[in-house]
Amino acid sequence: MAFWTAAVWLSAAPVWAQEPTREWMTQPRDWSATLKADVEALGRILEDSHPGMFDDRNPDFRPRAEAGLAEARRRAETTRDAGGWWWAMRGLIAGFDDGHVQIGLAPSGGLPSRWPGFLTTYRGADQVVASRDDADDDAPQLGARLIDCDGVDAATLAERRVGAFRGRWFLESQKVQNGDWVFMSAANPWIPEMSACRFEVDGRAAAYALSWREISSEDLGARGTALAQRAFPDFGMKAADDGGWWLSMPSFNGDPASDAYKALTTLLAEATETQAALRAAPYVVLDLRGNGGGSSHWSSRLADILWGHDWQVAHRLPQVESVDWRASEANIAEVQAFRDQLAAADGDARMLAWADTAIAGMRGAMAAGEPLWRAMNEPRPGLDPGAAPVNPMRGRVYVLTDPGCASACLDAVDIWKAMGAIQIGRETSADTVYMELREAALPSGLAKVWIPMKVYRGRARGNNEPQVPAHVFDGDLKDEAALRAWVLSLNRRG
Known part of the structure; x- marks a missing residue:
C-alpha cells in the first residue's frame, strides 16, 4: 500500500x-x-x-x-x-x-463568469434549481426539474457542459460536486450558452428563455459554498454524552510540514492513550468528511490502535500483488524531496525506509534501461495455528464519508470496512490504480499539473470504483446536530 x-x-x-x-x-x-x-x-x-x-x-x-x-x-x-x-x-x-x-x-483569479439567474444541482438523477436570483421573476422556481435546453436532454447537456471538462461523469460524486456548473459560463469557447430551457414545475413543463449576465466571483462563490454537499470539521477526538466517540480526520496529508500532519500525529497519540475507552464505547465514528486523501499510513496506524494486530491479520484485505513505478529522474527527485522533508521532521522510520527503497529501485531500473521498476510485496505473516482472534471493539465502528473521499481516503475505507466497520453518509469519489503524484509546472507559468508515478497491481477495489454506504444520510452533511442525532438513531436500531 x-x-x-x-x-x-x-x-x-x-x-x-x-x-x-x-x-x-x-x-x-x-x-x-x-x-x-x-x-x-x-x-x-x-x-x-x-x-x-x-x-x-x-x-x-x-x-x-x-x-x-x-x-x-x-x-x-x-x-x-x-x-x-x-x-x-x-x-x-x-x-x-x-x-x-x-x-x-497558478495565478490567482478565475475567469469571468456568467449565469442566467439560477443554478441547478443534482438530487438523485435529477437536476433541480437550487439557487436563484430572488429579484429575477423570469427565473424558474426553486425545486424545478430540468428537462432539456435547446432540444438537448438534461443528462446529455450536463455531460457535454460539465463532464467533458471534469471527467469521470459516470460517478455520482462528480455530479454531486460539479452539477452547479451546468448553468455557469466561464469564458469556455468550446461550449455555447443555451438560449431556452424547459423545466418541470408542479408536474407541468414550462419553457424559460435564458438571459445570461455577469455574476461576481464573490456572489458565485457564496452560492457554490451553500450548494456544496461537503463539510470540513476540525481535526480531533470528542466523546459524546452517550459514551460514543467521534474521530474527525478531514485530511490525510503526508507532508511533514503541514498543519494536518501535526494534527493527525496528535490525534493518533490521543487515540493510543484512549484506546481502552474507544474499544469499550457503544460506537465510534471515524469521520472522513472533507478528506480528499493524502497518506494511507494514517489509516493503517489507526487500525492498529482500534483493532490490534491479530484481528487485522484475520480480516485484512488481499495483499496488493506489486507496485510498478515509472523510473525517471523527475520521479526520483520527487520522492527524494519528500524523503528529505520527512527526515528533517524526524518522520516515521517506515516511511523513510520506503522512500529509500523506491529511490534505489528506480535508479536500478534506469541503469538497466527499463521504463518501470517493480516493487514486490513481501509475504505477510499469518496467524498462529489455532488462533481465534476476538474483535476488541465492543460497539459498532462507523466510517462517515462524503462525495469528496478519494485516494488515501478510499484506502482508509477499504481497510476499516475489512475490519468490520460500517460505511455511512454519502457515496465516495473513486480513483484509478495510478497513484503517487508528482507536481510539475507548465511553460506558460499559468498552471501546474499533478501526474501519477506508480501503478498498483492487483488492488482489491476496482478501477474508478466508489465505496457505497450501507446507510445513506439524505440531509445536509454540514448540519452537525442532525447528523449526530441520525448516527445515534442508527446505532439504537442496530
Whole structure:
C-alpha cells in the first residue's frame, strides 16, 4: 500500500472560489502558442512520469493520451483567449477520467463568469434549481426539474457542459460536486450558452428563455459554498454524552510540514492513550468528511490502535500483488524531496525506509534501461495455528464519508470496512490504480499539473470504483446536530 500520496485537488475547486485578481488574463499573450507549448510539455511530462504510458496491462492508455493531446493541438489552432487555453487544457486532463491526473491555475483569479439567474444541482438523477436570483421573476422556481435546453436532454447537456471538462461523469460524486456548473459560463469557447430551457414545475413543463449576465466571483462563490454537499470539521477526538466517540480526520496529508500532519500525529497519540475507552464505547465514528486523501499510513496506524494486530491479520484485505513505478529522474527527485522533508521532521522510520527503497529501485531500473521498476510485496505473516482472534471493539465502528473521499481516503475505507466497520453518509469519489503524484509546472507559468508515478497491481477495489454506504444520510452533511442525532438513531436500531 502507498505510504503517502500527494492529494492535491486544485482543479476540483471551481474557478469562482479563487481571488478575483485577473491581470493574467488581460496581459498581451499569444494564446494559441501558449496552448501549444503547454500541451507539448504535458505530453513530455506524461512520457517521463506516468506509468500508464508503458503499462502493458492497460494498452489503451497511450492511444487515449495521444488522442487527447491531438484534440488539444487542434483546439490550439483556433484559441484566441485565456478561456480557450484554460478549457482546452481542462478538457485534455478530463479525458484521462482519473482523479489523480489534475491541473490547477497558478495565478490567482478565475475567469469571468456568467449565469442566467439560477443554478441547478443534482438530487438523485435529477437536476433541480437550487439557487436563484430572488429579484429575477423570469427565473424558474426553486425545486424545478430540468428537462432539456435547446432540444438537448438534461443528462446529455450536463455531460457535454460539465463532464467533458471534469471527467469521470459516470460517478455520482462528480455530479454531486460539479452539477452547479451546468448553468455557469466561464469564458469556455468550446461550449455555447443555451438560449431556452424547459423545466418541470408542479408536474407541468414550462419553457424559460435564458438571459445570461455577469455574476461576481464573490456572489458565485457564496452560492457554490451553500450548494456544496461537503463539510470540513476540525481535526480531533470528542466523546459524546452517550459514551460514543467521534474521530474527525478531514485530511490525510503526508507532508511533514503541514498543519494536518501535526494534527493527525496528535490525534493518533490521543487515540493510543484512549484506546481502552474507544474499544469499550457503544460506537465510534471515524469521520472522513472533507478528506480528499493524502497518506494511507494514517489509516493503517489507526487500525492498529482500534483493532490490534491479530484481528487485522484475520480480516485484512488481499495483499496488493506489486507496485510498478515509472523510473525517471523527475520521479526520483520527487520522492527524494519528500524523503528529505520527512527526515528533517524526524518522520516515521517506515516511511523513510520506503522512500529509500523506491529511490534505489528506480535508479536500478534506469541503469538497466527499463521504463518501470517493480516493487514486490513481501509475504505477510499469518496467524498462529489455532488462533481465534476476538474483535476488541465492543460497539459498532462507523466510517462517515462524503462525495469528496478519494485516494488515501478510499484506502482508509477499504481497510476499516475489512475490519468490520460500517460505511455511512454519502457515496465516495473513486480513483484509478495510478497513484503517487508528482507536481510539475507548465511553460506558460499559468498552471501546474499533478501526474501519477506508480501503478498498483492487483488492488482489491476496482478501477474508478466508489465505496457505497450501507446507510445513506439524505440531509445536509454540514448540519452537525442532525447528523449526530441520525448516527445515534442508527446505532439504537442496530
